[in-house]
Amino acid sequence: MNPEKIIDILFVLINEVSVMVTVIAVVVSSVNHFKEVVIDKRFTYKNQIVMILIFGSFSIFGNYSGIKLPSGAIANIRDIGPLVAGLVGGPVIGLGAGMIGGVNRFYGGGFTALPCSVATISAGIIGGLIYQYNKKEFIGAYKATIIAAIVEFYHMGITLILAKPFNEALEVVKLVIIPMTLANALGVAIFSIIIAGIIKDKKKIKELEDDMNIVTSKEEDKI
Numbered sequence: 001m002n003p004e005k006i007i008d009i010l011f012v013l014i015n016e017v018s019v020m021v022t023v024i025a026v027v028v029s030s031v032n033h034f035k036e037v038v039i040d041k042r043f044t045y046k047n048q049i050v051m052i053l054i055f056g057s058f059s060i061f062g063n064y065s066g067i068k069l070p071s072g073a074i075a076n077i078r079d080i081g082p083l084v085a086g087l088v089g090g091p092v093i094g095l096g097a098g099m100i101g102g103v104n105r106f107y108g109g110g111f112t113a114l115p116c117s118v119a120t121i122s123a124g125i126i127g128g129l130i131y132q133y134n135k136k137e138f139i140g141a142y143k144a145t146i147i148a149a150i151v152e153f154y155h156m157g158i159t160l161i162l163a164k165p166f167n168e169a170l171e172v173v174k175l176v177i178i179p180m181t182l183a184n185a186l187g188v189a190i191f192s193i194i195i196a197g198i199i200k201d202k203k204k205i206k207e208l209e210d211d212m213n214i215v216t217s218k219e220e221d222k223i
Contacts, residue, residue: 002175006175006178006179007179009067009176010178010182010183012075013066013067013075013076013077013179013180013182013183014182014183014186016061016062016066016183017080017183017186017187017190019065020058020061020062020065020077020080021187021191021194023058023061024058024191024194025194027054028194028195029198031054033046033050033051034051034198037051037088037089037093038088038089038138038195038198038199038202039199039202039203039206041136043090043092048089048092048093048096049096051089051093051096051097052085052092052096052100053100054097055082055085055093055097056082056085056096056100056101057081057100058080058081058084058097059078059080059081059082059098059100059101059102059104060078060081060100060101061081062077062078062079062080062081062101063076063078063101063104063108065077066078069172069175071110071111071168071171071172072111072112073110073111073112073116073172073176074105074108074110074112074116075176075179075180076180077180077183077184077187078101078105079101079119079120079123079148079152079184080148080187080188080191081101082094082098082101082102082123082124082127083123083126083127083147083148083184083188084191084192084195085097085098085124085127085128086098086123086124086125086126086127086129086130086131087127087128087130087131087139087144087147088131088138088195089128089131090131090132090136091124091125091128091129091131091132092128093124093128094123094124094125094127094128094131095121095124095125096124097124098120098121098124098125099121099124101120101121101124102116102117102118102120102121105117105120111163111164111165111168111169112169112172114162114163115155115158115159115161115162115163116155116159118158118162119151119154119155119158119159122151122154122158123151123155126147126151126154127147138195138196140192140196141189141192141193141196144188144191144192145185145188145189148184148185148188148189149181149184149185151184152177152181152184152185153181156173156177156180159172159173160173
């Protein structure tokens with residue numbers, strides 16, 4: 001284990017998280033499909049496809065912005081997109097985003113291609129199942145951050161099980177487990193805070209609109 005290399009990887013991944021956070025903040029606050037899915041629970045085909053493409057694109061970015069190691073493995077933040085997609089949009093959106101990121105990683109090659117692809121797809125499914133279990137509501141930043149860390153430990157476990165040779169896989173895991181866990185958890189934490197704020201604001205706006213409609217309706221009845 002090389003502490004300096006681990007720190008270098010961590011700083012690069014955190015920098016990529018900052019870029020992704022900036023983009024996702026703009027996207028989720030301006031794309032109406034996000035509001036319709038997260039606030040109004042309108043899971044139309046169009047809304048789901050748009051959400052899948054958005055978060056799938058973030059997963060691809062997380063892959064290509066990663067650090068390619070001499071072994072061919074990639075230290076990355078690819079799991080953030082699918083996990084967040086599942087946590088705010090359910091299993092279909094989570095799975096769809098995970099498939100995009102996972103397939104992209106698989107065709108990138110390397111001896112960790114299969115386990116990394118499986119882990120990314122699983123991240124979307126896990127997020128979606130948690131969403132369902134939580135009665136189709138976002139679980140909040142604190143719990144989402146813990147889930148992100150658990151997902152990365154799962155990612156490392158899958159890598160050790162499926163990647164061959166084992167000794168090489170173990171060296172990769174020892175090098176990336178700390179930076180990837182911290183960076184992915186940080187990314188999900190920041191996204192969650194942004195998303196929770198947007199959800200809160202949009203719910204307030206919706207409540208005000210409903211109140212205005214009630215008042216207008218009463219005034220019309222008087223007339």
